[in-house]
Amino acid sequence: MSTATPDTSPAPAEPAVQAPPPTPPRAQEPRYERLLILLRSPSFVVGALILLGWVVCAIAGTWIAPHDAYASDPLNSLLPPDHTHWFGTDQLGRDVCSRVIVGARDILTIAPLATLVGTVTGTALGLVVGYFGGWVDNVIGRAIDAVLALPLVIVALLALAAVGASDLTVILVIGITFMPITARTVRAAVFAERHLDYVAAAQLRGERAPYIMFAEILPNVLPPIIVEATVRLGYAIFSVATLSFLGFGIQPPSADWGLALSESYTLMAGGAWWTVVFDAAAIASLVVGVNLIADSVQGVIDR
């Protein structure tokens, strides 16, 4: 799956005597070595820098922003970019540049929290299903299939129309939708582990099932969980942005990018391109950045 893992580590000169091993023993590599590979991968570095930039904006946005992102100024609405307003002003006369900077905060709070909810609940479910197997596995497996038959945005629309959109409901709905997907990954990983000697040893010692699942198996299935979580984070950002754009996500007066686009995209026909271009670029850069990270992490852990 590593799309862009360039040959960072030049192949070490192989001793002529030794027969080439069928697969390089990457699994035994110490953890820091994996981290080194990651840090030498350009796509990881680029992704991490983009994400870092937006995280800084999310945390310190209000101090960095040149203007007050929420102060409307109707007399100066829809000004094209100039010296005072680098990205122009929106339909309420608010500074677009400041709003793009401050707009990182909500999505970078909600998407990671939703990912966390999905990862924690999905891991717990996957451990139980994978460890016990049998009918538990069958029943939950079917339920997971049913949830997966619906695209996330559509499940979310149904649920959010029913309970009303707020930050909390968006986090819960996305988190709960992620749960089965993560559970499926964890289940597969647990299946590979549960007949290994260390699990049998723990069972013979008389350890209880929860201890075996969470203290013995969990640490050994962490790599796929980490990969899944980074991939999920990308999807979460995608979904939160989409839902906000549709009016079922982050609510006004937030400076969120998706929300801003939904408020201003009708204005671009009138020539106010600056009200959409920068928000669109912000969303695109954030999702691409997070996915570059996810992709590199996956490449390093999987291979």
Added chain:
Amino acid sequence: MSTTASPITRASTGNAARIAGFLATRAALALVTMWLLSVLVFAGGQLLPGDIGRAILGPLADARAVAALNHQLGADRPPLTQYVQWITHLLRGDLGESYAFRQPVAPFVGAALANSAKLGLLAFIVVVPLGIAGGVWAALHEGRWLDRTISIAGLSATVVPEFVSSIVLILVFGIWLRWLPIEATAPPDAGVLEQLRHLILPVLPLVFIFFGYIARMARAGTVEALDADYTRTAILKGLPAHVVIMRHVLRNALLPTITVAATQLGYMIGGLVVVETLFHYEGIGSLIFNAAKAKDFPMLEGGVLMVGIVYTVANFIADALHVALNPRLRTGGEE
């Protein structure tokens, strides 16, 4: 998985029975999935809102009006009774009556689905060959700059939300260059070509999203096949490169890609919500969105259920295709 022992000697009748058995199991599982889906949709649309009457009439409405509406909609009865009634109507093709239009939901959903199928199919026809070509091309240049460019471009195209790419496309091609219409629906008297012209912009965001997926699968499959022993044997036998690639590599590489492509057909509908809304196209996506906005739960449930059914059926067809095209998999065990 590994019952590959002498597939040639296996009686063809036994094979057919095995395929039939496999498909029957898959079909049964698909039915179970659809039933669970109906429970899920019912729970989401009928139980989750809690007080449906209140949800429709808003927080300021009179309590008696809310109670009357609940009674009228049958929402004051026990959930199980409601579900049984709902599902029996559903099986007869009755999706209930829209709150907003005071008319049966089914015709709306049917018409919307037909429109969406047009849009989705067009996107599919464009993206599958494009994605496969991109993936195979990248794989043949594995590790070089061309591979990296295609991979990174594919990844980026796939992960950027449809509404972002749609807006940029509308801005560039619809407003700045004025090359293409930004409404998906052509005037009623328009010819086929004109209708297609109206669909170009809406199809592109869907193509972007799926290009990456398909290219990635095709690339992974091709890389694996290029690395396989049979490919090495074919090369060592002295076969010309194009024969090796066409006969040995692509045949093996594209199978998983086709399966993924079929699965993505269902997922495409998730993207339709945004695209149809933005380009004013009356499909299943915009139906779901408008129903969600209006809290028109019967309409919403009908639309969502239909999406789930389409996805499940597409998945089933993908499985069947997979078995039909892959001689090694005609053993019944998959993954």
